[in-house]
Amino acid sequence: EVQLSESGGGLVQPGGSLRLSCAASGFTFSSYSMTWVRQAPGKGLEWVSTISGGGVNIHYADSVKGRFTVSRDNSETTVFLHMRSLRADDTAVYYCAKDSGGMLDYWGQGTRVTV
Amino acid sequence: DIQMTQSPSALSASVGDRVTISCRASQNIDKWLAWYQQKPGKAPKLLIYFASRLETGVPSRFSGSGSGTEFTLTINSLQPDDFATYFCQEYDGDLYTFGPGTKVQIK
Numbered sequence A: 001e002v003q004l005s006e007s008g009g010g011l012v013q014p015g016g017s018l019r020l021s022c023a024a025s026g027f028t029f030s031s032y033s034m035t036w037v038r039q040a041p042g043k044g045l046e047w048v049s050t051i052s053g054g055g056v057n058i059h060y061a062d063s064v065k066g067r068f069t070v071s072r073d074n075s076e077t078t079v080f081l082h083m084r085s086l087r088a089d090d091t092a093v094y095y096c097a098k099d100s101g102g103m104l105d106y107w108g109q110g111t112r113v114t115v
Numbered sequence B: 001d002i003q004m005t006q007s008p009s010a011l012s013a014s015v016g017d018r019v020t021i022s023c024r025a026s027q028n029i030d031k032w033l034a035w036y037q038q039k040p041g042k043a044p045k046l047l048i049y050f051a052s053r054l055e056t057g058v059p060s061r062f063s064g065s066g067s068g069t070e071f072t073l074t075i076n077s078l079q080p081d082d083f084a085t086y087f088c089q090e091y092d093g094d095l096y097t098f099g100p101g102t103k104v105q106i107k
Helices: none
Strands: A003-007 A019-026 A033-039 A045-051 A057-058 A069-073 A078-083 A093-100 A103-107 A111-114 B004-007 B010-015 B019-025 B033-038 B046-047 B061-066 B070-075 B085-090 B102-106
Touching: A003 A093, A033 A078, A033 A103, A045 A069, A045 A078, A045 A093, A045 B085, A057 A069, A057 B033, A078 A093, A103 B033, A103 B046, A111 B010, B004 B085, B010 B019, B019 B046, B019 B085, B019 B102, B033 B061, B033 B070, B046 B061, B070 B085, B070 B102
Parallel strands: B010 B102
Antiparallel strands: A003 A019, A019 A078, A033 A045, A033 A093, A045 A057, A069 A078, A093 A103, A093 A111, B004 B019, B019 B070, B033 B046, B033 B085, B061 B070, B085 B102
16 A cells, blocks of 8 residues: 655745655655645645656656655655745645656645745 | 646536536647646546556546547546546656646535
């Protein structure tokens, strides 16, 4: 059974940093891209970043480029989102998702970030 | 960047109704489109991918159609469990874009 579990969210001051983690299990982790999606309170879904299975190909939304860094540890089957220079408009629930060629077929429960 | 729009933004329907939600892309995305269902406080759930392929385990009352720039999600015989918000998402390239969502409410 595929399971994704995010952690690391919390309350942070503007300008601060936070690192989110997403622990994965139940699939061949290194074979899949992983994607982060966020949802501000009462708003829709916003794609944040995608990292390929080997960690070589990485893409960011313009809204986070230069401030957020995605990485992964395939030995630990975990993907990370390092967030710095946080702003009020980064306040959201952050989801990690298993990315099967662009369709996001499994999602974690989300972790809340409040700036 | 590709922009996605959905219509309507909200609708009211009754159990047993047929519901249709539209999604439009600002440029041709072939069939690289997914649909998700989200309930309050929960993560989104994949329903449809490649515009019309039903994800495993999703009831057959859900269907998707379209290609290019115009897409439709149809729910036949709406069930109580279907009251939720529905999002489309394009994945034509390396950057993804979600539609703004359609909230399906009980009439």
